[in-house]
Amino acid sequence: MTADPTSGAHVYATAVHKRFADGTVAVDNLDVEVSPGQFVALVGPSGCGKSTFLRLVAGLTGISAGTLTVDGMPPHEARASQRRLAYVLQDPTLLRWRRVRDNVALPLELRHMPRNDIQVRVNDALELVGLQDVGDMFPRQLSGGMRMRVSIARALVAEPSLLLLDEPFAALDEITRQRLNDELLELWRQRRFTCLFVTHSVQEATYLSQRVLVMGPRPTRVTAEHGVAFDEPRSATLRTDLAFVRLVAGVSRDLSQAMEERPAE
Amino acid sequence: MTRNRLTRGAGIVAPPMLFSVLVVLAWHGVVTLFDIRPYLLPGPMDVLHAVSVHLPTLIGAAALTAQAALAGFLLSFFVGFLVAVLFSQSRLAERSLYPYAIFLQTVPIVAIAPLIVLWIGHGLAGVVAVSFIISLFPIIANTTAGLTSVDTELLDLFALNEASRWQVLIKLRVPHAVPAMLTGARISCGLSVIGAIVGEFFAGYGTQDFGLGYLIILTNAQTKTPYLFASVLFSTGLGLIFFSAVAALSSKTLDRWGGRDVN
Numbered sequence: 249m250t251a252d253p254t255s256g257a258h259v260y261a262t263a264v265h266k267r268f269a270d271g272t273v274a275v276d277n278l279d280v281e282v283s284p285g286q287f288v289a290l291v292g293p294s295g296c297g298k299s300t301f302l303r304l305v306a307g308l309t310g311i312s313a314g315t316l317t318v319d320g321m322p323p324h325e326a327r328a329s330q331r332r333l334a335y336v337l338q339d340p341t342l343l344r345w346r347r348v349r350d351n352v353a354l355p356l357e358l359r360h361m362p363r364n365d366i367q368v369r370v371n372d373a374l375e376l377v378g379l380q381d382v383g384d385m386f387p388r389q390l391s392g393g394m395r396m397r398v399s400i401a402r403a404l405v406a407e408p409s410l411l412l413l414d415e416p417f418a419a420l421d422e423i424t425r426q427r428l429n430d431e432l433l434e435l436w437r438q439r440r441f442t443c444l445f446v447t448h449s450v451q452e453a454t455y456l457s458q459r460v461l462v463m464g465p466r467p468t469r470v471t472a473e474h475g476v477a478f479d480e481p482r483s484a485t486l487r488t489d490l491a492f493v494r495l496v497a498g499v500s501r502d503l504s505q506a507m508e509e510r511p512a513e
Numbered sequence: 514m515t516r517n518r519l520t521r522g523a524g525i526v527a528p529p530m531l532f533s534v535l536v537v538l539a540w541h542g543v544v545t546l547f548d549i550r551p552y553l554l555p556g557p558m559d560v561l562h563a564v565s566v567h568l569p570t571l572i573g574a575a576a577l578t579a580q581a582a583l584a585g586f587l588l589s590f591f592v593g594f595l596v597a598v599l600f601s602q603s604r605l606a607e608r609s610l611y612p613y614a615i616f617l618q619t620v621p622i623v624a625i626a627p628l629i630v631l632w633i634g635h636g637l638a639g640v641v642a643v644s645f646i647i648s649l650f651p652i653i654a655n656t657t658a659g660l661t662s663v664d665t666e667l668l669d670l671f672a673l674n675e676a677s678r679w680q681v682l683i684k685l686r687v688p689h690a691v692p693a694m695l696t697g698a699r700i701s702c703g704l705s706v707i708g709a710i711v712g713e714f715f716a717g718y719g720t721q722d723f724g725l726g727y728l729i730i731l732t733n734a735q736t737k738t739p740y741l742f743a744s745v746l747f748s749t750g751l752g753l754i755f756f757s758a759v760a761a762l763s764s765k766t767l768d769r770w771g772g773r774d775v776n
Contacts (some may be wrong), residue, residue: 327673343685343689345691345771354684358671358676358684
């Protein structure tokens with residue numbers, strides 16, 4: 249399995265089942281396939297197991313049954329290989345004793361990259377998210393939106409083939425959120441990593457992704473899917489486009505249906 | 514702004530100063546009014562006189578006690594850190610040894626100090642040992658808490674980047690534990706002075722060089738109460754200096770570390 253390192257990762261999940269030690273079933277019979285370079289959004293009720301699915305894909309926790317591969321390998325193997333994987337959470341999870349620059353450098357540092365190379369890559373990543381001027385600041389000196397940008401820069405610095413985002417912008421105000429949406433889309437267009445984006449917002453899911461997967465309550469599975477085919481590159485005017493609004497309404501309908509659906513005992 | 518800060522500083526300093534002046538006046542008043550003998554309760558002027566007469570001896574004794582306390586404190590910081598690292602790396606070690614670490618906290622140090630001096634010997638080493646034992650636990654407890662209270666999200670981040678156990682320790686746990694370590698140090702430094710003085714109660718030293726603890730025992734035995742008061746005053750002052758120094762150092766370190774806890 250030698251995938252092209254410049255393209256996105258291939259994620260394949262079939263009949264994935266996850267039961268925790270306490271007996272709760274978070275994910276049941278989940279089938280998802282994401283082609284290399286695709287941007288897929290996952291929407292669903294809170295606590296439904298979307299985050300668990302991302303953690304499974306990241307190899308942070310193991311599946312109980314089924315098949316889950318990233319580029320044909322089990323997630324923890326894919327993670328260890330050159331095919332890098334990055335994770336962005338709602339909380340920017342920055343190390344508060346490190347300056348912005350050193351926070352972004354962390355993934356490369358942990359992977360023993362030579363110091364000079366790290367410096368170049370960190371500068372590139374900071375520029376990518378427009379933070380070249382605050383590299384020497386501490387996280388506490390930044391606004392919530394800027395902290396999230398640092399978190400994204402840290403995720404992208406290792407040039408991941410797979411980017412997992414778990415409600416990354418949920419804690420931000422609407423304007424910052426929309427700006428970061430556009431920035432993320434632009435980064436994705438440049439880098440074409442595969443993207444799995446978990447969100448509560450149907451609007452956000454539809455605006456960003458090529459596919460929206462609607463997930464049911466715990467134990468979760470995909471209950472509906474919408475293809476999103478708008479002209480690229482997308483911009484803010486899309487938000488008021490009639491076709492966009494219709495699609496958002498359709499996804500919302502499926503989502504409320506999914507929330508009513510009680511899974512079989 | 515400077516003026517503002519000055520007035521605020523005065524607002525903090527003035528009330529306790531005023532209070533201490535009142536206490537000293539009341540003390541003086543009681544002693545003169547009831548004509549209390551100086552060997553029972555010396556007045557402030559008697560103590561001041563004792564200080565001026567015995568100043569070189571008091572300073573010499575305080576320096577020796579300070580030396581022992583500093584050695585005990587540094588040793589406890591170093592050993593406590595290593596023990597905490599061991600605890601953070603092995604649940605088994607923590608579970609089997611932590612109860613004995615608590616023993617350090619609960620054992621009456623005055624009761625075992627003579628034993629320690631008996632085993633380790635009179636002189637500086639015995640005093641340092643008592644100081645070390647009494648100041649060890651706060652370092653262990655606080656540093657262990659700091660090393661093990663790392664957010665799971667941060668541990669995930671390190672796991673995602675294939676970090677080794679060593680990298681997690683050096684780049685995540687230890688820096689995360691810095692504020693907790695400093696809290697432990699602030700508690701311990703005061704204790705280390707107490708430990709040194711208690712150690713000197715039993716370890717003594719020779720007739721030429723002795724610390725404040727020895728001086729307290731000696732002046733008490735000879736009922737030179739004003740001198741005893743002066744020794745206690747110097748002991749308290751030494752503790753205060755230790756605490757202020759470590760507090761200032763820890764505040765500086767915290768600023769460099771990336772700011773104080775705001776959450």
